[in-house]
Amino acid sequence: MKIRVLGAAAGGGFPQWNCACANCQLARAGSPRVTPRTEDSLAVSHDGSSWFIFNASPSIHAQIAAFPGLHPQNGRVSPIAGIVLTNGDLDHCLGLFSLRESTPLVVYATDAVFRSLVDRNAVARTLQRFEGQLTHRRLDLGVETVLTLRSGEPSGLSITARPAQGKLPIHLDGALAASPEDNVGLWVRESGNPHVAAYVTAAASLVGLRPLLDEASLLFFDGSFWRDDELIALGLGKSRARDMAHLPIGGENGSLAALSNLRTTRKVYMHINNTNPILDSESPERKAVVDAGWTVATDGMEVTL
Ligand code: MLT
Numbered sequence: 001m002k003i004r005v006l007g008a009a010a011g012g013g014f015p016q017w018n019c020a021c022a023n024c025q026l027a028r029a030g031s032p033r034v035t036p037r038t039e040d041s042l043a044v045s046h047d048g049s050s051w052f053i054f055n056a057s058p059s060i061h062a063q064i065a066a067f068p069g070l071h072p073q074n075g076r077v078s079p080i081a082g083i084v085l086t087n088g089d090l091d092h093c094l095g096l097f098s099l100r101e102s103t104p105l106v107v108y109a110t111d112a113v114f115r116s117l118v119d120r121n122a123v124a125r126t127l128q129r130f131e132g133q134l135t136h137r138r139l140d141l142g143v144e145t146v147l148t149l150r151s152g153e154p155s156g157l158s159i160t161a162r163p164a165q166g167k168l169p170i171h172l173d174g175a176l177a178a179s180p181e182d183n184v185g186l187w188v189r190e191s192g193n194p195h196v197a198a199y200v201t202a203a204a205s206l207v208g209l210r211p212l213l214d215e216a217s218l219l220f221f222d223g224s225f226w227r228d229d230e231l232i233a234l235g236l237g238k239s240r241a242r243d244m245a246h247l248p249i250g251g252e253n254g255s256l257a258a259l260s261n262l263r264t265t266r267k268v269y270m271h272i273n274n275t276n277p278i279l280d281s282e283s284p285e286r287k288a289v290v291d292a293g294w295t296v297a298t299d300g301m302e303v304t305l
């Protein structure tokens, strides 16, 4: 299984357009202590020629441009065989609407996430301009779903979506009833491969998840915030990390402590908010996560499992 991190930042990207926090200032100054990143997305492939994109970020055009594996080889046939969505947050979905140039798209998502895209959304019609432009393959919680090639053949990869404690997308908060389908993690299996990859980049807690993470040899986990009150302490926002469905890394009950005895051999923090001190290579927080065996994901990072 080939995996490429297309984007490792949280929804604001890094640097974030309207932010002058210490990290964003370092990034704009070109400091070697930090590396700019685009928004959370993975590309996953069995054969190295057809790819599945996990989450469609607002930077999807730049992410495709930066990775030759996603460049079309003839006519208008894209190597992207499908797009998997883990929630309806705009940093995971906006990129879909940038892929409107008439290539049929297959979207794997729970019913709740798919409906949040197409119901009452006039813009979604740009992906429904002809029969077959947008196909939804439903992800049922806990059920293994085969990812298929454009030909309809199995790709060699399958995914199981499992609920993670999350939230409705901000623009639907108060408009719909919450459901366990609103936010999922993905467990990825490859035929003939004993190793499993897990991708969980939004999780407010580990309740119900912790034992399932042990199934994975490779884990991409929510690295949004170091502290629960990170935005509040910096005077940049009013929300706590957990209220935004992101378990902080640091602290007694943070993911660094809670996942210290995982069986997983490769642990990667991803969906990293621009305020997070782990982005600064000289910070004690970076040292703490690296010393604990974690990798801090960067755009373009590749892993073969
Ligand atoms: C999140 O991960 O919490 C979201 O990206 C926030 C947002 O949609 O702005």
Ligand code: MN
Binding pocket: 010, 011, 089, 091, 092, 271
């Ligand atoms: Mn996000």
Ligand code: ZN
Binding pocket: 015, 016, 019, 020, 021, 022, 023, 024, 274, 275
């Ligand atoms: Zn910032």
